[in-house]
Amino acid sequence: MTESVDDAAIRELKEETGVTDVFLEQLYTFGSLGRDPRERVVSVAYYALTSLQELPLEASTDASDAQWFELAEVPPLGFDHEEILQCAIARLRNKIRYEPIGFELLPARFTLSQLQRLYEQILERELDKRNFRKKLLKMDLLVDTGEKETEVAHRAAKLYKFDTQKYASLKQAGFTFEL
Amino acid sequence: MTESVDDAAIRELKEETGVTDVFLEQLYTFGSLGRDPRERVVSVAYYALTSLQELPLEASTDASDAQWFELAEVPPLGFDHEEILQCAIARLRNKIRYEPIGFELLPARFTLSQLQRLYEQILERELDKRNFRKKLLKMDLLVDTGEKETEVAHRAAKLYKFDTQKYASLKQAGFTFEL
DNA sequence: TCAAAAGTGTTTTCTGTACACCCATGC
DNA sequence: GCATGGGTGTACAGAAAACACTTTTGA
Numbered sequence: 176m177t178e179s180v181d182d183a184a185i186r187e188l189k190e191e192t193g194v195t196d197v198f199l200e201q202l203y204t205f206g207s208l209g210r211d212p213r214e215r216v217v218s219v220a221y222y223a224l225t226s227l228q229e230l231p232l233e234a235s236t237d238a239s240d241a242q243w244f245e246l247a248e249v250p251p252l253g254f255d256h257e258e259i260l261q262c263a264i265a266r267l268r269n270k271i272r273y274e275p276i277g278f279e280l281l282p283a284r285f286t287l288s289q290l291q292r293l294y295e296q297i298l299e300r301e302l303d304k305r306n307f308r309k310k311l312l313k314m315d316l317l318v319d320t321g322e323k324e325t326e327v328a329h330r331a332a333k334l335y336k337f338d339t340q341k342y343a344s345l346k347q348a349g350f351t352f353e354l
Numbered sequence: 355m356t357e358s359v360d361d362a363a364i365r366e367l368k369e370e371t372g373v374t375d376v377f378l379e380q381l382y383t384f385g386s387l388g389r390d391p392r393e394r395v396v397s398v399a400y401y402a403l404t405s406l407q408e409l410p411l412e413a414s415t416d417a418s419d420a421q422w423f424e425l426a427e428v429p430p431l432g433f434d435h436e437e438i439l440q441c442a443i444a445r446l447r448n449k450i451r452y453e454p455i456g457f458e459l460l461p462a463r464f465t466l467s468q469l470q471r472l473y474e475q476i477l478e479r480e481l482d483k484r485n486f487r488k489k490l491l492k493m494d495l496l497v498d499t500g501e502k503e504t505e506v507a508h509r510a511a512k513l514y515k516f517d518t519q520k521y522a523s524l525k526q527a528g529f530t531f532e533l
Numbered sequence: 534t535c536a537a538a539a540g541t542g543t544t545t546t547c548t549g550t551a552c553a554c555c556c557a558t559g560c
Numbered sequence: 561g562c563a564t565g566g567g568t569g570t571a572c573a574g575a576a577a578a579c580a581c582t583t584t585t586g587a
Contacts, residue, residue, distance in 0.1 A: 180385025206359025
C-alpha cells in the first residue's frame with residue numbers, strides 16, 4: 176500500500192538478484208484467468224537489462240534461488256512465465272532497433288565488435304562489419320575513450336562509450352536512433 | 355475474480371461508450387502512489403481505435419457521461435488521466451509508423467486522401483501526395499474496391515480497403531509495414 | 534611466424550524526396 | 561466555366577549493401 180509498482184519492481188529485482196541501477200522498464204500486465212491455478216493473480220511484469228560483466232558480486236555468487244541462464248538454456252518455467260519471457264524478448268528485439276538500449280547490455284566501455292555481436296545475437300542476423308561501424312560512428316554518439324582492450328591474444332580494439340548526454344539532447348531535437 | 359483483465363477492458367469500453375469489435379490493446383499499468391488521493395489504486399490502462407464514421411448509434415446519442423472530443427479540445431482530466439492520455443497518444447504515434455493500425459481509425463473503405471490526412475494528423479507533419487501513394491500502393495496491401503466516393507463536390511476518389519489477410523501472411527514471412 | 538581479430542574505402546543499388554500539371558465532378 | 565480535390569512520373573541525392581585486404585598483437 177505504500178510502495179509504487181515501479182519501486183516494487185526495483186526492490187524485487189534487488190532482493191532476488193542483487194542487481195541495482197540498471198535499465199528497468201515495465202513490460203506488460205498479465206491478467207488472464209487461470210494463469211495461476213491456485214488463485215486469481217494479476218502480474219505487472221518488468222524487464223531489466225544489464226551487462227554480465229558488470230553484475231555485482233553477490234548476484235553471481237550468493238546462494239539464492241535466482242540463477243543466470245543463457246537464453247537457449249532456460250529450463251521449463253512455471254505458470255505462464257514462458258509467455259512473459261517471450262514477451263520480453265519480443266520487446267527487446269523491437270526496441271533495440273529504434274532506441275539505444277543495446278548499450279545497457281554491455282559494459283560502460285566496449286568495443287565495436289562487442290556491440291556488433293550483441294546486435295547480431297538479438298536481431299538474429301549477421302551484419303557487415305564495415306557498414307555497421309560506418310553507421311554507428313556517423314551518428315557521432317560513440318566516444319573513443321582512448322583506451323584499448325587488454326589481455327587479448329590479438330590486436331587490441333579501441334574502447335568506446337555511449338554518449339548519453341548527447342543522445343538525450345539529440346532526441347529532444349527530434350533525432351531517432353535507428354539501426 | 356472471474357473476468358480476465360482484457361475482458362474487463364472490453365466490457366468497460368462497451369458499457370461506457372457502446373463501442374465493440376474494435377482494435378483494443380493494453381497500454382500501460384499506472385501504479386505510482388497518490389495517483390488517486392482517496393485510496394491506493396493501480397490502473398491497467400487500455401486504448402481502443404475506431405472510426406468515428408463507424409460508431410454505433412447509441413454511442414453518439416445516448417445520455418451517458420462519456421463524450422467524444424477532438425484531441426485539441428479535451429477538457430482538463432482528473433487524477434493522472436492527462437498522463438495516461440499522453441501515453442496513449444505517444445503509443446499511437448510510435449506504433450503507426452511500423453504497424454498498420456491507421457486503418458483502425460478509418461471506415462472499412464477509405465480513400466487515399468483520407469489515409470494521408472490521418473497520417474499527417476497523427477505524425478504532425480505534411481506528407482507528399484505522390485510519394486505517399488507510391489509507397490502505399492507499392493506494398494500491395496490496399497485493394498481497390500472498384501467503388502468511388504459519392505456526394506462530393508469534385509472528382510470522386512477510389513475507395514480502397516486494407517487487405518488484412520495478406521498483411522497477416524506477409525508479416526508471418528518477416529515483412530514489416532513501415533511508413 | 535602464425536593465429537585471431539581490428540581496422541579501413543569504394544562502387545553499385547535502392548530508397549526517399551522534391552516537384553507541377555491535367556482530370557473528373559458538382560455547383 | 562470554375563472551384564475542388566483526384567490522380568499521375570521523373571530526376572536527384574543520400575543511404576544501404578556488397579565486397580577483401582592490411583595491421584596489430586600475443587602466444
